[in-house]
Amino acid sequence: MRGKDPETGEYLGPSRSRQRREALEVLALGERLAELSEAQLARLPVPESLLPHIRQCRRITSHIARKRQLAYLAKQMRREDDDTLHAIRDALDEHGEAARREVAAMHRAEAWRERLLDGGDEALARLLAEHPDADRQRLRQLVRNAQEERKREKPPRSYRELYRELHRLIAGGAAPAAEPGEGDAEDELA
Incomplete structure (x- = not known):
């Protein structure tokens, strides 16, 4: 009782x-x-x-x-x-708060990646203003390499690495599980 x-x-x-x-x-x-x-x-x-x-x-x-x-x-x-x-x-829970935060961080990383690839130095300056602890040289190199990959129609290795770096930066150090649309077989080849 x-x-x-x-x-x-x-x-x-x-x-x-x-x-x-x-x-x-x-x-x-x-x-x-x-x-x-x-x-x-x-x-x-x-x-x-x-x-x-x-x-x-x-x-x-x-x-x-x-x-x-x-x-x-x-x-x-x-x-x-x-x-x-x-x-x-x-x-x-895929609809839980942690899942929403993770998805939001993924979307922000994707948006920043596209801004960096399209906007160049101006977008990089805005990103560095928001995240002063970011590695400017590494980001600039990844952006250059990803743009070069697009021009030459090569596999998007730097494109993915830029996403991972941005996600790590935006999510506060947590590495992303995988880029949306990125398969396990592609990881083994890259």
Whole structure:
């Protein structure tokens, strides 16, 4: 029993039904984490203490053993604070705040890349005014190389590198997962 406050008559803690619902939500979150690839998992704010349990879950193929390991993973996850679990859920949610920020940073990086390629030194001066810690020489070289690639119809290696550099600059140091429309096979060739 969870007991009642003798003065107000209110219940002291959450009901068993609520505790069970919360535990099942954490279990479902653990299942989602176990289904992710290592690269996807690296992008999430998952504490280091949970990573070995998630990897162990992936390795187990037997149904009952996997179910038992998922339950153990959920138990370990329930030991984390609510803010950590909320941050993980938000990062997994494609409509969450973290996803919106990431998409906005991608769009800003793409817009700056096009401005730099079309506007030249004036656009670079505006970018450096907004981000004084940027490497002027590297950006100028990437812009020149990307323009040259366009003229000669070469593979867009510098074009992509310029995007990565801009995204890193705009997102505050976080490297982008991949440029929109950029395939895994292209990365291996570049």
